[in-house]
Amino acid sequence: MSFDDLPVDVGVIYEGERVRGKDMFVELGGPKIEKKFELALARSMDEVEDERITIIGPDLKDMKEGSYNPFAILVEVAGNEIEPDLEGVIERRIHEYVNFIEGMMHLNQRYDIWIRLSKKSFEKGFNSLEYLGKVLIRLFKSEMSIIEKIQVTFITDAKELENRYDEAVNRYNERDARARGLKDEDVDTFYGCSLCQSFAPTHVCTITPQRYANCGAISWFDGRAAARVDPKGPLYEIPKGETIDDFRGEYTGVNQIYAEKSLGKVKEVSLYSAFEKPHTSCGCFEAIAFVIPEVDGLGIVHRDFKGEAVNGLTFSSMADTTAGGRQVPGFHGISIEYMRSTKFLQVDGGWERIVWIPEPIKKRVLEFIPEHVRDKIPTENDVTTISELKEFLKTHDHPVVNRWTELEAEEETAAQVATSEDGAVMVPGEFTAMVGGVGGGIEIIFKNARIYAEKVIIRRKVAGEKRK
Numbered sequence: 448m449s450f451d452d453l454p455v456d457v458g459v460i461y462e463g464e465r466v467r468g469k470d471m472f473v474e475l476g477g478p479k480i481e482k483k484f485e486l487a488l489a490r491s492m493d494e495v496e497d498e499r500i501t502i503i504g505p506d507l508k509d510m511k512e513g514s515y516n517p518f519a520i521l522v523e524v525a526g527n528e529i530e531p532d533l534e535g536v537i538e539r540r541i542h543e544y545v546n547f548i549e550g551m552m553h554l555n556q557r558y559d560i561w562i563r564l565s566k567k568s569f570e571k572g573f574n575s576l577e578y579l580g581k582v583l584i585r586l587f588k589s590e591m592s593i594i595e596k597i598q599v600t601f602i603t604d605a606k607e608l609e610n611r612y613d614e615a616v617n618r619y620n621e622r623d624a625r626a627r628g629l630k631d632e633d634v635d636t637f638y639g640c641s642l643c644q645s646f647a648p649t650h651v652c653t654i655t656p657q658r659y660a661n662c663g664a665i666s667w668f669d670g671r672a673a674a675r676v677d678p679k680g681p682l683y684e685i686p687k688g689e690t691i692d693d694f695r696g697e698y699t700g701v702n703q704i705y706a707e708k709s710l711g712k713v714k715e716v717s718l719y720s721a722f723e724k725p726h727t728s729c730g731c732f733e734a735i736a737f738v739i740p741e742v743d744g745l746g747i748v749h750r751d752f753k754g755e756a757v758n759g760l761t762f763s764s765m766a767d768t769t770a771g772g773r774q775v776p777g778f779h780g781i782s783i784e785y786m787r788s789t790k791f792l793q794v795d796g797g798w799e800r801i802v803w804i805p806e807p808i809k810k811r812v813l814e815f816i817p818e819h820v821r822d823k824i825p826t827e828n829d830v831t832t833i834s835e836l837k838e839f840l841k842t843h844d845h846p847v848v849n850r851w852t853e854l855e856a857e858e859e860t861a862a863q864v865a866t867s868e869d870g871a872v873m874v875p876g877e878f879t880a881m882v883g884g885v886g887g888g889i890e891i892i893f894k895n896a897r898i899y900a901e902k903v904i905i906r907r908k909v910a911g912e913k914r915k
């Protein structure tokens with residue numbers, strides 16, 4: 448496939464390229480624009496005019512340098528094997544293909560897209576969305592042979608985008624609702640996705656009926672359809688294998704896939720825990736479940752949350768800690784749809800462990816929060832500091848408060864760590880210490896250590912297991 452008629456290069460080597468604010472010509476969508484989306488729709492053959500590119504609103508050359516613009520991409524596809532179950536997977540490929548373009552960066556998905564074009568690529572002549580349309584059409588047709596006809600529409604006109612926005616959101620909701628009837632126990636195959644390995648080399652999304660992909664864009668049905676039509680593609684079957692522990696979501700088949708795809712870096716995963724052997728987090732997660740050690744609970748912050756969460760950290764600083772394809776106990780990337788699952792963080796206590804959530808997300812998932820805790824989980828409108836949070840949880844009798852007495856007893860026990868005759872603290876086995884803090888640091892592993900120190904401060908570790 449040739450892109451010689453384009454003013455910039457196109458290829459996998461550009462995937463992962465970042466366009467910093469100072470280097471950008473324009474931003475399309477992104478956090479400064481309220482409404483934006485990308486949507487793939489399965490159409491019948493006569494509804495699609497093959498390779499048609501339509502631009503509704505100002506083109507790139509009409510935009511002001513440094514500007515932030517409304518943006519939507521509509522990809523309509525047709526073919527004998529095209530079915531609505533494939534829409535989510537086709538849509539997710541937009542992320543990958545845009546990132547193949549020299550000087551273009553695409554982040555996130557669905558109603559959250561964030562695209563930047565660099566000044567350098569604009570100056571080279573990439574001054575029209577026509578070029579973007581050509582890249583998408585050629586890549587989709589060459590990589591997904593089931594697509595027989597494709598047309599692409601870009602919308603940069605705010606009014607037109609507003610008119611079509613609800614249709615897109617309704618389509619996302621329909622897809623999500625469809626996957627809700629099925630339980631993880633009802634199937635013997637999950638689906639894996641490694642699309643984000645270009646950014647997070649050890650990351651694998653395990654997509655189950657009750658644990659939606661981290662990006663919130665791919666359901667179990669989408670995974671099944673994609674693996675069927677393109678078995679060599681980035682989405683594949685994960686046979687569950689033997690059940691190690693169904694409450695924790697541990698399966699031999701899942702562990703085997705992680706060991707293979709992460710090249711041995713991740714060996715065991717517990718699908719329903721944010722603390723113990725958690726599912727890996729790439730960088731596309733819609734939200735983060737983050738530990739608040741002071742109250743032994745978990746907060747949730749989503750990508751669009753402006754300002755600081757109750758722990759004083761922004762989404763982006765916590766995202767640095769969470770992302771990269773690692774298993775970071777207590778910083779766990781999740782989708783919004785996973786919050787609607789009855790298996791949502793069930794190992795850690797589920798909604799009874801959630802102690803803070805932004806109002807917009809709480810509203811979106813309200814009917815899925817068990818009634819007995821609904822009013823006990825504060826938002827940014829109720830509390831803004833940890834001390835206010837503690838007070839709120841106490842006065843509202845949040846279930847997490849019961850854990851505090853158990854923790855006090857645990858701390859006393861921790862203080863009784865054995866010391867040898869020469870005064871060294873004995874730490875049998877292996878333990879890991881992080882030097883640095885949120886946003887980075889180094890990991891030091893001690894084996895059978897003897898520690899000499901004037902003073903030893905032992906901080907409580909938050910246990911992930913639900914207490915009985």
Ligand code: SF4
Pocket residue numbers: 539640641642643644651652660661662663664665729731732
């Ligand atoms: S977040 Fe997961 S499902 Fe979504 S594209 Fe990345 S790897 Fe695939």
